[in-house]
Amino acid sequence: MGPHRKALRTTAVGAVSATLVAGCVLGLAPTAQAAGDVRFVDITGDGGTVLKANVVTPAGDDGTQRHPLLVLPTSWGFPQVEYLAQAQKLADLGYVVVSYNVRGFWQSGGEIDVAGPSDTADASKVIDWALANTPSDPRHIGMAGVSYGAGISLLTAAHDRRVKAVASLSGWADLIGSIYSGRTQHVQAAALLDGASLVTGRQSTETRQVFDDFYASNLAREQELIDWGKKRSPGTYVDQLNKNGAAVMLANAWGDTVFPPNQNADFYEKLTGPKRLEFRPGDHATAELPGLFGVPNDVWTDTERWFDHYLKGADNGIDREQPVELKSRSTGGYEGYPDWKSVAATERKIALGGTTTIHTNVDSGADGGIVFLSSILDQVAKLPPIAAIPLLPRRWAAVWQSEKYGSAQEIRGTATLHTTVTPTKESGTLVAYLYDVGPLGLGKLVSNAPYTFHGLTPGKPFGLDLDLFSTAYDVPAGHRLALVVDTVDPLYIEHNPSGAQLTFSSPADDPSYVSIPLRKQ
Missing domain, CATH: 2.60.120.260 (Galactose-binding domain-like)
Known part of the structure; x- marks a missing residue:
């Protein structure tokens, strides 16, 4: 085993341990809070793949009223109960919430497609199922997710015009620009993703080959890697996303070692519809993590306000605020700007x-x-x-x-x-x-x-x-x-x-x- 492989294996052990600890805690704490309020279901995804999911509906619903629908794909390596605490909050606000385990992870079927065509097709199938089996309003559909779920949400909004609003939390816009910026492999970030998927999921042959080529610095297959990543990058489909007109909120961390902030700022500038960009101190998904346990959290509060305005028509003022909100690493205070280019005077x-x-x-x-x-x-x-x-x-x-x-x-x-x-x-x-x-x-x-x-x-x-x-x-x-x-x-x-x-x-x-x-x- 070469020195790079030894290093990434060591990194992967720590990364997977952290992922599994977080996943197990998430799998226990929110479930206790949501006991009796959630329905666990199987949804048939693309190609017949079974996706494990849960549904939370507004309390007291008698089936005669339609509610806005929110679809939440899980993060990389996390179980389907990841969002239960937030799903209950959103249901209390009047949403039907369907959260599902993406293909290839935990009990869902299939193999990991890394936000490929099968994943976006799955998301559309989940929307189909929700419209047929829950009191969801087909005119008011949103998607949100953390990390992997964020990227899948953006990609789905570009391919499925039914999605009217998206909250991408610690997501990516350019997959290659994230883990291969400056033509340099971000090995610790890749080891985190690789190790977690080996423990909690089933890699496809293509996914395994991509990781192996990445670690080996296989220049003969570099263009194939870039093409593979472009297919899985929301930035590739920005014109489709703009044409569909979904309202897009992007929230990321300054110190994100998996998806660094630059590519999301560039992507934000190319969006022409309703949009919002937030950056806070922290690393990958650490700003959102407390909210997954139901703890009051700025990221999730803004997510709720975003959907309330763009799916329910609430006049909560979020559309009149400065669309670029930054939190300094030094002072902790928020600053508002009209656009990204105005951040640096x-x-x-x-x-x-x-x-x-x-x-x-x-x-x-x-x-x-x-x-x-x-x-x-x-x-x-x-x-x-x-x-x-x-x-x-x-x-x-x-x-x-x-x-x-x-x-x-x-x-x-x-x-x-x-x-x-x-x-x-x-x-x-x-x-x-x-x-x-x-x-x-x-x-x-x-x-x-x-x-x-x-x-x-x-x-x-x-x-x-x-x-x-x-x-x-x-x-x-x-x-x-x-x-x-x-x-x-x-x-x-x-x-x-x-x-x-x-x-x-x-x-x-x-x-x-x-x-x-x-x-x-």
């Missing part, structure tokens, strides 16, 4: 002068953290990954720092690295990190992003423009910003040949810099 460039050469294949100590754990610590304790910037070994890390700032710098949006790189080998990987550096030299991670290249000419410079993952972070007065670049990070698979070096330069006619997006002060 100005940009400040940090010059990356001089010429710096680093050696590859060694982790300098600058890292993006650990999937889930690091961003959760940032969410609950404002403790992102930390590096001692003065102590980073310059043999393996390139470091540039700004001057001390006389006032707080409110970073909002997407920082961009522009530089010139000269490799000594035809392939390589680098990871850029932006740090908030305090007086003692300790740097708190603000953002990062990987980049991989293949097939270049050794010794020939090339220009690099790299978007770091979007964020909202306040750098205190008296601190600096530091850009660090190295070549190894446990979050990603690296492609640096033995003995390779990377040289970063700043030509006079094309100077290097990192552009910092700042909120208007």
